[in-house]
Amino acid sequence: MNYKAGSLWRVFSTATLDKSNTVRSRRALFYVPGSDERKIHKSITVGADCVVYDLEDSVSSSKKGSARHMVIDALETKASEHGKAEKAVRINAVGSGYELDDLNVILHSKRLQAIVIPKVQSAKDIQFVSRMIDSVAVESQRERIRLIASIESALGMMNIKEIVTADPRLDALIFAAEDYCADLGLIRTKTREEMLFARQLIVNAAAAYGLQAIDLVCVDYQDQETLLQECKEGREFGFAGKQAIHPDQIDIIQKAFLPDPSDLERAVRIVEGFQANSQKGIGAFSLDGKMIDMPVVKWAEKVIARATAGGMQIPKVEDKAKKDEEKK
Numbered sequence: 280m281n282y283k284a285g286s287l288w289r290v291f292s293t294a295t296l297d298k299s300n301t302v303r304s305r306r307a308l309f310y311v312p313g314s315d316e317r318k319i320h321k322s323i324t325v326g327a328d329c330v331v332y333d334l335e336d337s338v339s340s341s342k343k344g345s346a347r348h349m350v351i352d353a354l355e356t357k358a359s360e361h362g363k364a365e366k367a368v369r370i371n372a373v374g375s376g377y378e379l380d381d382l383n384v385i386l387h388s389k390r391l392q393a394i395v396i397p398k399v400q401s402a403k404d405i406q407f408v409s410r411m412i413d414s415v416a417v418e419s420q421r422e423r424i425r426l427i428a429s430i431e432s433a434l435g436m437m438n439i440k441e442i443v444t445a446d447p448r449l450d451a452l453i454f455a456a457e458d459y460c461a462d463l464g465l466i467r468t469k470t471r472e473e474m475l476f477a478r479q480l481i482v483n484a485a486a487a488y489g490l491q492a493i494d495l496v497c498v499d500y501q502d503q504e505t506l507l508q509e510c511k512e513g514r515e516f517g518f519a520g521k522q523a524i525h526p527d528q529i530d531i532i533q534k535a536f537l538p539d540p541s542d543l544e545r546a547v548r549i550v551e552g553f554q555a556n557s558q559k560g561i562g563a564f565s566l567d568g569k570m571i572d573m574p575v576v577k578w579a580e581k582v583i584a585r586a587t588a589g590g591m592q593i594p595k596v597e598d599k600a601k602k603d604e605e606k607k
Contacts, residue, residue, distance in 0.1 A: 302584050302585070302587070302588040303328075303329075303365060303425070303450070303491075303588065304328045304520075304585075304588035304589045304590070305328050305329045305365065305451060305491055305493060305519060305520040306328050306519070306520040306521070306532060306533040306535075306536035306537070306589060307327045307328050307329070307520060307521060307522075307523045307528070307529045307532040307533050307536075308327070308328070308329045308331055308367075308427075308453070308493050308520055308521070308522050308523065309322070309325060309327035309329065309330055309331060309522075309523045309524075309526075309529055310331050310333045310337065310369065310522065310523070310524055311330060311331065311332050311333060312333055312337035312338060312346075313332045313333050313334045313337070313338050313346035313347070313349055313350040313368075314337070314338045314339070314342040314345060314346040314349060315337075316349060319332065319349060319350075319353045321526070322353075325526045325529055326364075326529060326530070326533075327364055327523065327529045327533070328363075328364060328365060328520065328533065328589075329364065329365040329367055329393070329520075330364050330365070330366060330367065331367045331368065331369050331395055332350040332353060332354070332366075332367070332368045332369070333368075333369045334346055334347060334350060334368060334369060334370055334371055334377070334381050334385075335369050335370065335371050335372070335397050336397075343371070343377055343380070343381075344380070347380065347381060347384040347385065348384065350368055350384075350385060351384055351385055351387065351388050354366055354368075354385070354388040354390050354391055355388055355389070355390060365392050365393055366390055366391060366392045366393070367391075367392060367393035367394065367395055367427065368381075368385045368391060368393075368394055368395065369394075369395035369396075369397060369429075370382060370385070370394060370395070370396065370397070370408070371397070372396075372397045372398035372404075373396065373398075373399075373403075373404040373407050373408065374404075378407075378408075379411075382394075382408065382411045382415060383411075383415060386411065386412060386415040386416040386417075386420075386424075387415070387416075387417065388417075388420075389417050389419070389420060391416075391420065391424060392423065392424065392425065393424065393425045393426070393427055393450070394408060394412075394424060394425075394426055394427070395427045395429060395453065396408055396426060396427065396428050396429060397429045397431065397455070398429065398431050398432065398435075398455075398458070399428040399429060399430060399431075399435055399442055400432060400434045400435045400438060401434075401438050401441060401442065402438070402441040402442055402444070402445035402446075404428075404442075405426060405428060405442060405445035405446045405448075405449055406445055406446055408426060409426065409445075409446045409448050412424050412448070424448065425448055425449075425450035425451075426446065426448045426449045426450060427449075427450060427451045427452070427453060427493070428442055428443075428449060428451070428452055428453065429452075429453040429455050430442070430452055430453065430454060430455065430459070430477075430481060431455035431458035431459055431462065432458065432459060432462040433459075433462055433463055436459075436477055436480055439480060439481075439484045440484065442484075443484050443485070443487070443488045443490060444488060449490065450490060450491065451485070451490050451491035451492070451493055451519075452481050452484065452485045452490055452491070452492050452493065453493045453522065454474075454477060454478055454481045454492070454493070454494060454495050455495070455496075456474055456495035456496065457496070457498070459474065459477055460473070460474070469505070471495075471509070471512070474495070478494065478495070478513075478516055478518075479516060482516055482517040482518060486517065491519040491520070492517065492518045492519055493518065493519065493520050493521065493522060494509070494513035494516070494518040494520070494521040494522070495509070495513075495521070495522065496521075496522040496523070496524055497509050497521070497523075497528065498524075500524055500525040500527065500528055501525075501527075503531060506528055506531055506532070507531060507535065509521070510531065510532055510535035510536065511535065513536075514535060514536055518536075519536065519585070520532070520536050521535075521536065533589070536589070537585070537586065537589045537591060538582045538585055538586045538591070540594075542582055543582060543583065543586050543591065543593070543594065544594050545579070546578070546579035546580075546582035546583050546586075547579075547583065547593060547594055547595070548566060549566060549571055549575060549576060549578075549579035550576065550579050550580060550583065552564055552566050552571060553571065553576045553579075
């Protein structure tokens with residue numbers, strides 16, 4: 280990207296991805312059982328980046344119908360109280376027999392922002408939901424609803440390229456660890472080594488096609504140490520966020536998936552340095568004794584975009600220079 284001098288703050292105040300108008304922060308993707316009125320009401324105050332009303336695993340067969348109406352009521356009457364949180368619904372899997380009724384209800388919402396599609400195994404699963412949006416959703420909403428695909432099986436992993444290229448509405452991938460382990464017969468361990476291939480494949484596929492990757496659920500929701508370890512590992516792997524199943528997980532996850540302040544400050548200095556040197560016709564340049572070229576600049580841009588989406592204040596290089604001068 281070629282930025283004009285002084286344009287950094289304007290660029291990242293409206294940070295963009297190639298396929299989307301805005302970078303949507305999904306540090307914590309929080310599931311709320313769609314049949315539990317108390318939890319639906321409580322979800323207003325949890326502060327998660329993305330609140331997902333669930334019609335799938337957390338809802339019994341006998342309550343699917345009532346859950347749909349509770350969820351659309353929550354979207355229409357409570358959505359405005361969520362503030363900046365993304366409002367999403369996890370439907371039942373395509374082919375389950377419930378998905379058509381789910382979509383025929385929730386797509387009448389004027390506030391629905393995303394649909395989580397579980398157990399995605401092929402492009403057809405994504406395309407079915409996208410066609411339903413075109414035919415059922417309120418016309419003003421059709422271009423706004425994003426799709427999030429949950430990859431939960433060996434077949435889903437094998438078909439990952441056709442899935443991520445299935446439809447322009449697709450915005451993120453989720454790794455569903457428990458279903459994946461069950462499908463492959465893996466033995467779940469504390470190290471998570473048995474899922475290394477799958478998690479890194481999800482991140483790689485998402486990065487290749489401009490999507491976000493959302494990491495596994497920490498099922499030990501009362502074990503903060505394990506949650507912190509998983510967050511650190513997921514962030515290092517390249518995940519943009521993590522699924523949450525308990526309100527106590529949200530704050531820990533959202534803090535963990537923000538850039539470190541030192542990384543953010545360095546990223547700003549890199550982009551500012553790139554701007555200044557580009558105006559002089561210089562490509563690679565030196566900063567703090569290290570060579571800076573385009574791959575490093577791209578890393579810095581992503582750090583700033585993620586920080587902006589997460590609500591962090593972007594430091595200004597001149598502020599640091601003044602502080603350094605005052606210390607002398």
